[in-house]
Amino acid sequence: MANGYAERSRVAVESRSYGGCATLASLAFTPDVFVAGVAVCGMSDFATFYRDTEPRIAAAAATKYGHPVEDRALLAALSPMRAVDEIAAPxxxxxxxxxxxxxxxxxxxxxxxLRERSHDVEYLELEGEGHEYRRTSSRALLVRRMVEFVVARLG
Structure with missing residues (x-):
């Protein structure tokens, strides 16, 4: 409890969509804070996100995250992939x-x-699901895997 709040060995981070990106950024840019992370449908690199997403999503995202051309340098600096080698937590x-x-x-x-550097990373792809997980079975699987993953890392 060096910061007076919590023991690092007991703190994990999880979120989805932009929050999934924030989870990745938290692990990449503050690698000594969290013992584990769960990133759900998050962007890992703003350049590839803007390149590959639907045009209407890209247009809406530009007002939230930054313009893909005008703010290219800032978005590159903020992209978790830039610091992926710094991720220490599972x-x-x-x-x-x-x-x-x-x-x-x-x-x-x-x-x-992460796999290229033998990092502790697991991947769950929800078959037939989009950005929102509509099937009860998918949501149940997601929650079960998240709990198992985090509990195993928290000890």
Missing amino acids: LLVVHGELDTNVPIGEAHQVVAA
């Missing part, structure tokens, strides 16, 4: 197979980069 990445809001390539590239 990571569970979850993505819907048919997600067009945040294309599945965002999950594939971060998982591949």
Whole structure:
């Protein structure tokens, strides 16, 4: 409890969509804070997100995250893939197979980069699901895997 709040060995981070990106950024840019992370349908690189997402999603995202051309340098600096080698905590990445809001390539590239360096990373692809997980069975699987993953890392 060096910061007076919690023991690092008991703190994990999880979120979805932009929050999934924030989870990746938290692990990449503050690698000594969390013992584990779960990133659900999050962007891992703003350049590839803007390149691969639906045009209407990209247009809406530009007002939230930054313009893909005008803010290119800032978005590159903020993209978790820039610091993927800094990720120290185990990571569970979850993505819907048919997600067009945040294309599945965002999950594939971060998982591949972490596996390339033998990092503790697990990947759950929800078959037939998009950005929102509509089937009860998918949501149940997601919650079960998240709990198992985090509990195993928290000890």
